[in-house]
Amino acid sequence: xxxxxxxxxxxxxxxxSLMYGDNLTDxxxxxxxxxxxxxxxxxxxxxxxxxxxxxxxxxxxEVEESDEGTEEDLRSLANELPGFMDQQLALFSKYxxxxxxIYYNGxxxxxxxxxxxxxxxxxxxVIFGKLATIMNANPTKLFMFEGTPNNVLDKTILKYFSxxxxxxxxxxxxxxxxxxxxxxxxxxxxxxxxxxxxxxxxTNEKDT
Numbered sequence: 454x455x456x457x458x459x460x461x462x463x464x465x466x467x468x469x470s471l472m473y474g475d476n477l478t479d480x481x482x483x484x485x486x487x488x489x490x491x492x493x494x495x496x497x498x499x500x501x502x503x504x505x506x507x508x509x510x511x512x513x514x515e516v517e518e519s520d521e522g523t524e525e526d527l528r529s530l531a532n533e534l535p536g537f538m539d540q541q542l543a544l545f546s547k548y549x550x551x552x553x554x555i556y557y558n559g560x561x562x563x564x565x566x567x568x569x570x571x572x573x574x575x576x577x578x579v580i581f582g583k584l585a586t587i588m589n590a591n592p593t594k595l596f597m598f599e600g601t602p603n604n605v606l607d608k609t610i611l612k613y614f615s616x617x618x619x620x621x622x623x624x625x626x627x628x629x630x631x632x633x634x635x636x637x638x639x640x641x642x643x644x645x646x647x648x649x650x651x652x653x654x655x656t657n658e659k660d661t
Contacts, residue, residue: 460484464492468595470554474498474544482548495551495595500541502557502580503600506530534576538583545587552595554618555584559604574606581610588613597648601637608641618648 455461459481462469469488477485488494509528516522545553557580562570588596599618602611611617619637624630630649638644 458484459496460487462488462492462494464494466492466494468495468497468551470597471496471498472501474500474541474548474550477548485548489551497552497554497595497597498544498548498550499554499556499599500538500584502555504556505534505537509533531572531575534579535583538579542583542587545591550594552597552615553584553587554597554599555580556599556620557605558600561604562606570606577606581605581607585610585613602642603637603639611641612643614643614646616646616648617643619650621649622652624651 459469485496489496509530513527516526542553544550559573559577562573565573584596588594595615596613597616597618598611598614599620602608602617605611619634621630621633624633634647634649638647
């Protein structure tokens with residue numbers, strides 16, 4: 454159906470962000486080129502750090518709860534993160550994307566020990582250090598930050614993103630939305646390029 458085709462997205466849409474940026478078919482690639490030319494739509498892809506982290510946590514929990522699991526079976530986020538980022542960033546040039554969106558929540562450092570903060574800083578240095586290399590080399594491309602900007606320790610990186618996106622799809626009132634955004638717009642977080650998300654109601658009255 455038309456719902457399966459990138460070219461069917463209305464020309465009012467400025468940016469399409471693909472959740473899965475790899476293994477694009479020839480049809481998808483040709484449709485991306487078509488909407489760029491015919492509609493001026495930019496196509497970026499999402500580097501989903503949060504899902505990557507959760508997969509490692511879930512794997513390690515399964516190993517620890519298994520009678521056959523050993524310490525050697527555990528996965529290390531710190532060890533695997535550089536390879537994950539290199540693999541994801543390689544898609545940028547592989548498919549000639551118009552930009553990248555990085556999804557990062559992390560954790561609040563407010564109640565962390567010094568050792569935990571140092572561990573989080575090391576992870577962020579990998580994520581944003583590698584991303585900054587791509588950003589500096591491609592100043593005309595589109596880069597977006599999704600997630601929780603207040604949890605980024607070195608907030609200077611945030612000013613180089615075109616947009617900061619809050620995933621507020623499930624918010625049901627303007628008061629909750631205001632609370633979320635106000636809480637995240639802390640010191641050092643740019644406030645002039647914020648995007649909040651909303652999920653539109655279905656045009657089908659029977660769709661609940």
